[in-house]
Amino acid sequence: MSAAEQPKEENFADVTLTKYKTAGEIAAKAIKVVIALCQEGKTVLELCQAGDKAVEEGAAAVYKDKKLPKGSAFPTTISVNNVICNFAPSPSDDASKTALKANDVVKIQLGAQIDGLASIAAETVVVGASAASPVTGKAADAIKAAHTAAEVAIRLMKPGALNHDISKEVEAVIKEFGCSAVEGMQSNQMGKDEIDGKKKIVLNADPGSRPDACKLEENEVYGVDVSVTTSADGKTKSEESRTTIYKKTNSTYLLKMATSRKVFSEIQKKAGAFPFNIRALEDEKRARMGVQECANHGLLTPFHVLVDAKPDAVTAQVFFTVAVNSKGAIRLTPAPSWYNAELVKSDKEVKDEKTKALLATSVRQTKKKNKNKKEEASA
Incomplete structure (x- = not known):
């Protein structure tokens, strides 16, 4: 094959990033569809089917004029209360008929891909929660811990950052809410047709399975999983029969x-x-x-379906896909839509001054913002 016939590598900042973001928008819209169905009486199977359908329809509506592979990058999972992840029953499973109840803590995870470039997202909602009847107690602590830790994590995703340092800081934030990071949950580097690349960030890693140290580099993409539990050690167990x-x-x-x-x-x-x-x-x-x-x-x-080893534990999750950039992380999946301070009322706050200072910064620094700051200062 001559040099002229060689397929051109896509420009990351333009073409590739657009595909990731398009997939991220599809995933975010599908999650909103599922959130709207998180009501008493709805079954886990109904929610899974609705999420998968929304992803397929969203993917079918974009890049119609190009023959690109597109569709699901991760099937919809609905993990309730102490169930941590990967629960997506088939119609033949008895568990598929289990209906949601008031105050159930529901983790919704799914993903979409365009041309093999995947964006995966997850957020946590509580059935029946409202401003008049907000989430309180340990469920609120876990959900707020997950969201706060995710906001810390995205601000740490910069070129040169060490994976072990990111893990350490995120784990510390979660502990401020009286919670633990779920043991061994991985955030993986992603790429074309790949959601579990070589580089990994692992929370609450068992000493024997700690990943190799690595530094983040510009234009790398990661799926970041922040899974939190109210149990003290974050130990999990596998329910292989439900896989x-x-x-x-x-x-x-x-x-x-x-x-x-x-x-x-x-x-x-x-x-x-x-x-x-x-x-x-x-x-x-x-x-x-x-x-x-x-x-x-x-x-x-x-x-495999993972559950917290303690049946009375409450688990919460935020999963986002992000591109590493020198000016700050680029969100490829929009920020979670359900969570806000009116719905989730935890009495726990971040006390560490370094963490508070980090949370006060923007996720992404842009020239325009810097210019506006200079104009404000001169005024």
């Missing part, structure tokens, strides 16, 4: 069962490199059989 989400790996293996080969072929066509829910496959019963053989031989990675 419905999987992602294709780069491994190879000659599958023995014809059913498995057919299922794997469908996965490659429908989901590509991104996580999928077995509910999205043609025949769920056949899919469960095929997926099992694929997972046993390393062709698929399961996303």
Whole structure:
């Protein structure tokens, strides 16, 4: 292939960033659809289906004139109370019929992708909360801790920042609210057809699974997961029997069962490199059989449902996708829409002066703002 025939690398600041942001807007709109359905009596399955539909419709409405892969980057998950993540039951699961109750703490996570560039987001809402009946107590502490820690995290996402330093500062903020970071939750570098790149930021890491030290660099993209719990140690346990989400790996293996080969072929066509829910496959019963053989031989990675080891714990989550930039992080997913001080009333506040000073700064410094500040000073 001649130099002239070589595909041009996209300009990050223009074309690539636009695709990430478009995916982020689709994800944010889909989350709003799900938030509107977070009412007493609605089932987890209904919310998952609504979120997935909103992502697909949002993706179908953009880049119509170009043959780009687009759609879901992460299936909708609805994790309630002490359930931390990855809960997305299929219709055959008894849990799919479980209805939401007043005061349930609901984590909504989903993602969209345009041309293999993914933006994933999550936020936490409480069923029935209003300005007249706000969230209080430990649920309010956990939700406020997650949002405050996320605001700290995004301000730390700058070139040269060390992953271990970011973890340490975010964990410290969460502790100010009498909460803990959920053990081992990862924030991963992202890229084309990749949501779990080499560089990682891990909160409350077990000493044996601490990631290698690394520095953030300009134009890198990260999916940042801030998951908080009211339990003292943040220990989790896996409920493997409830697993419905999987992602294709780069491994190879000659599958023995014809059913498995057919299922794997469908996965490659429908989901590509991104996580999928077995509910999205043609025949769920056949899919469960095929997926099992694929997972046993390393062709698929399961996303197990994680719960807090303490049943009475309350967990909260904020997940955002961000691009690292020298002038401050660039939000690729809009800020959470549900949370505000009228709905969530915690009596706990950040006391650390360094953290308060950081929170008082803008996420992103721009020339225009600096110019306005100079004009104000001269006036």
